[in-house]
Amino acid sequence: MTRMITIALDAMGGDIGPSVTVPAAVETVARHDDLALILVGDEQTLRAELAQAGATEGERVRILHTTQTVGMDEPPAQALRGKKDSSMRVAINLVKDGGAQACVSAGNTGALMATAKYVLKTLPGIDRPAICTTIPAVKGHTYVLDLGANVDCSAEQLYQFAVMGSVLVGAVDNRPRPRVGLLNIGQEDIKGNDQVRGAAQLIEASDLNYIGFVEGTDIFLGDVDVVVCDGFAGNVALKTMEGASKTIAHFLREEFHRSWLTRLSGLFAMPVLNALKRRIDPRKYNGASFLGLGGIVVKSHGSSDAVALQTAIEVARLEVEKAVPARIDSQLEALLARRATA
Amino acid sequence: MTRMITIALDAMGGDIGPSVTVPAAVETVARHDDLALILVGDEQTLRAELAQAGATEGERVRILHTTQTVGMDEPPAQALRGKKDSSMRVAINLVKDGGAQACVSAGNTGALMATAKYVLKTLPGIDRPAICTTIPAVKGHTYVLDLGANVDCSAEQLYQFAVMGSVLVGAVDNRPRPRVGLLNIGQEDIKGNDQVRGAAQLIEASDLNYIGFVEGTDIFLGDVDVVVCDGFAGNVALKTMEGASKTIAHFLREEFHRSWLTRLSGLFAMPVLNALKRRIDPRKYNGASFLGLGGIVVKSHGSSDAVALQTAIEVARLEVEKAVPARIDSQLEALLARRATA
Incomplete structure (x- = not known):
């Protein structure tokens, strides 16, 4: 049973x-x-x-x-x-x-x-929980955290987010060593603020699979599994993405409605447009985890709507099945041990 | 002459x-x-x-x-x-x-x-310059600053950006009272960090046409002319927008290439797709002003490329014609006077 x-x-x-x-x-x-x-x-x-x-x-x-x-x-x-x-x-x-x-x-x-x-x-070792969700990428999808629970984050907190995001993806997507990137405004070491640079050092010294700084564009490429950032940047990224997608959809609709000829071509292109719509349907990416x-x-x-809510319930179901909090907890023990010796 | x-x-x-x-x-x-x-x-x-x-x-x-x-x-x-x-x-x-x-x-x-x-x-009264560019919106376009010159910004600096952005739009777009919004992660007064809340007070007390907090989605609606943020958030927004647009274009291409039927419909929809491409062509939005x-x-x-660079030269030409630095300078006098009495 x-x-x-x-x-x-x-x-x-x-x-x-x-x-x-x-x-x-x-x-x-x-x-x-x-x-x-x-x-x-x-x-x-x-x-x-x-x-x-x-x-x-x-x-x-x-x-x-x-x-x-x-x-x-x-x-x-x-x-x-x-x-x-x-x-x-x-x-x-x-x-x-x-x-x-x-x-x-x-x-x-x-x-x-x-x-x-x-x-x-x-959980012991966590200063504040983070909000994490997936975003569609050219290849697969990307997890981003925090999305708004923590406006100002210390280097240590960003590091905690990296640990939690990594555990989540490892468990839920069955990925053994998820690639973790830190959201920054350039890929050079000197870029960014003290918190981001400090977090880079902490994550680099850990056993996470850290790939370095990533930028807003990288969220969508599928070359990074977990993008770590403070809740301000994460929220701005998420909402900018929403806004950009809606704007492009709006422009596309407008262009297809310009004349009877474009309307006709729109009718002909309907299966493709519907496929695109399904592919970037935000309801498929619904359900943000509090980690x-x-x-x-x-x-x-x-x-x-009911479809979107079902996705969120599925997310919760999978996290139960994979015992996400227990995994995060055990991963945090190493972190706590290091803190104790520091 | x-x-x-x-x-x-x-x-x-x-x-x-x-x-x-x-x-x-x-x-x-x-x-x-x-x-x-x-x-x-x-x-x-x-x-x-x-x-x-x-x-x-x-x-x-x-x-x-x-x-x-x-x-x-x-x-x-x-x-x-x-x-x-x-x-x-x-x-x-x-x-x-x-x-x-x-x-x-x-x-x-x-x-x-x-x-x-x-x-x-x-200029006197400016702590650090900001980078500002336009982003396409459903109605017209939106100016966003700073885009990466200033990673950490004080409330006072954000206020300076608001002044400069407002002057730029007033001059270049001939808009008498540009609507200024502060980028935040929610529209309630309690949202955001100290800097953003502090900037809100400064801008509210000024004679700028302040419309309150805006979110990433609002950049694209055309209901705000100038979106003010620190360079970290601005850079993340800009690059996330780029990434999201490219991803949608990629998905659209993929969907049109699925079968001979979808390819055919793509051929038929070509004028519309080209019109969309022209409309969101980043070359049309090239040219970031250092304010x-x-x-x-x-x-x-x-x-x-040459087309994009021409746009940037046009931006510079217009700013010369409209004497943007002189206008910012005179606008800053009020700011300096207030500082002196404070």
């Missing part, structure tokens, strides 16, 4: 909420025999959505009733102090108490991070 | 050098009756290239002989100290001495910035 994986889903989270989270849960459970989901949120609403999706509560889709919801713009501190029965908080509590092995939420990122840190604590916590928390994009 | 604009061109600069710079010079001069270019570099090589381009030395295309060239990877300090007769240095000297009103170079960015700062000095110096210096991309 395969071991069951149980994931707690913040069923009230996200811009849309239960009408997205419930169908996504039902769909994902149908795809995996070893998966159970706990829908955390308002019982009545969730039950209605389950009926809507043609499903009923059962062994593998359970409802856990909560009375509160964290608003998408609510200050994290307020959510943490005032919303102890929120769907988000209770979903994370389940991970802490062993009722679930991971939590997925499309809710308020700041509140999710603050609550996860408070409830699950950071460095004593449990698995995956953040789904706030505007996720 | 129109006043003549004279621009000094570092004719040896760039990955390719004279075989690009000379034809670009000849072309640009042919387009503007009021433009003269001084080709700075090895006389013999440049004369041969002029002949190749079917042109001869004359009033409007002159050659100024120099004996040295700055290498693309040469450390800036070494170029500054050891290459006093380089094409780059002499071109900048011309701006200082009044022999030219602007300098354009596709050479080593670090050396160009160091030399320009040393020779032309920064905050006592003279006009425009950096052309190292890999510029």
Whole structure:
């Protein structure tokens, strides 16, 4: 008998909420025999959505009733102090108490991070958790962290991100020695700020597979597996990528709509355009991992639809299967040992 | 009689050098009756290239002989100290001495910035110059600065960038009150680091048309004219944009090459694809302005071809016509006055 994986889903989270989270849960459970989901949120609403999706509560889709919801713009501190029965908080509590092995939420990122840190604590050796996601590359995909949890990062923190990213990719993509690069504004040793140069020394001295400084363009080439940066740079990179892609798609649409002839050629090119769309579909890259916590928390994009949310649940499922936090924890022991002797 | 604009061109600069710079010079001069270019570099090589381009030395295309060239990877300090007769240095000297009103170079960015700062000095009130360029947006284009000259920036420096960017756009795009945004990782006041939050206060208190925090996605929307950030974030944004565009172009090519049917549809869609290519052609956005110096210096991309370099010369020409440094200088008086009373 395969071991069951149980994931707690913040069923009230996200811009849309239960009408997205419930169908996504039902769909994902149908795809995996070893998966159970706990829908955390308002019982009545969730039950209605389950009926809507043609499903009923059962062994593998359970409802856990909560009375509160964290608003998408609510200050994290307020959510943490005032919303102890929120769907988000209770979903994370389940991970802490062993009722679930991971939590997925499309809710308020700041509140999710603050609550996860408070409830699950950071692993020994980690100053602050990081947010990590994949980005499509010409060959395969690239993991980037941090994406916004840590605005100012010390060299030591960047080094911790490198360790965590490396472990994640090694586990989830079955890559024995993931190539780690440090995001910088040039590849020469003298480039960048003190933190980046300091991190380069730390990572170089470690047993990580460090390939040196990389630039924004390198994120997309597939020659690096893990790109490490502070949360400011990572967030700027992620959102610039989103903006650039949308702009090109917009221009392409405009050019195909110029005349009846271009419209016709657009019709003819539709299969290709759809293939491109599928290939860079952000829903396929949804699900950002909070790394460095004593449990698995995956953040789904706030505007996720059911397809995107399913991807995020899959990310969490894989991290449970590969025991990512335990692997990070054991990898960190070397780091802690070195610190103790330093 | 129109006043003549004279621009000094570092004719040896760039990955390719004279075989690009000379034809670009000849072309640009042919387009503007009021433009003269001084080709700075090895006389013999440049004369041969002029002949190749079917042109001869004359009033409007002159050659100024120099004996040295700055290498693309040469450390800036070494170029500054050891290459006093380089094409780059002499071109900048011309701006200082009044022999030219602007300098354009596709050479080593670090050396160009160091030399320009040393020779032309920064304007009173400016701590360090910034690099600024335009990026295509859904509506029009957006100016972003700094793009890599300043890795760590204080709130005060970011404020100076806002002033300079605003003046540039006001002058060059004839926009009376350019909308200025500060690049951040969220739009809420609490987001970002101390420098960004501090800069927000300074800009808000100024008479700039400040619209608040913007994110990476906003660079492309056309709802902000000037995006202000430190050189690390700006460089990451610029290179991520380049990488994302190239990746999408690569995917599109791959999808059109899948089968004879998709190839055929690609042939049929060629006019549209070419129109898109023209629209996001990086050569159209070439020419980064060094702002905050006592003279006009425009950096052309190292890999510029003749078309790209022409764009950079046009940028310099427009800045001369609009007297950008003088405008920045007068705008800075208010800033200096405030500092004096503080």
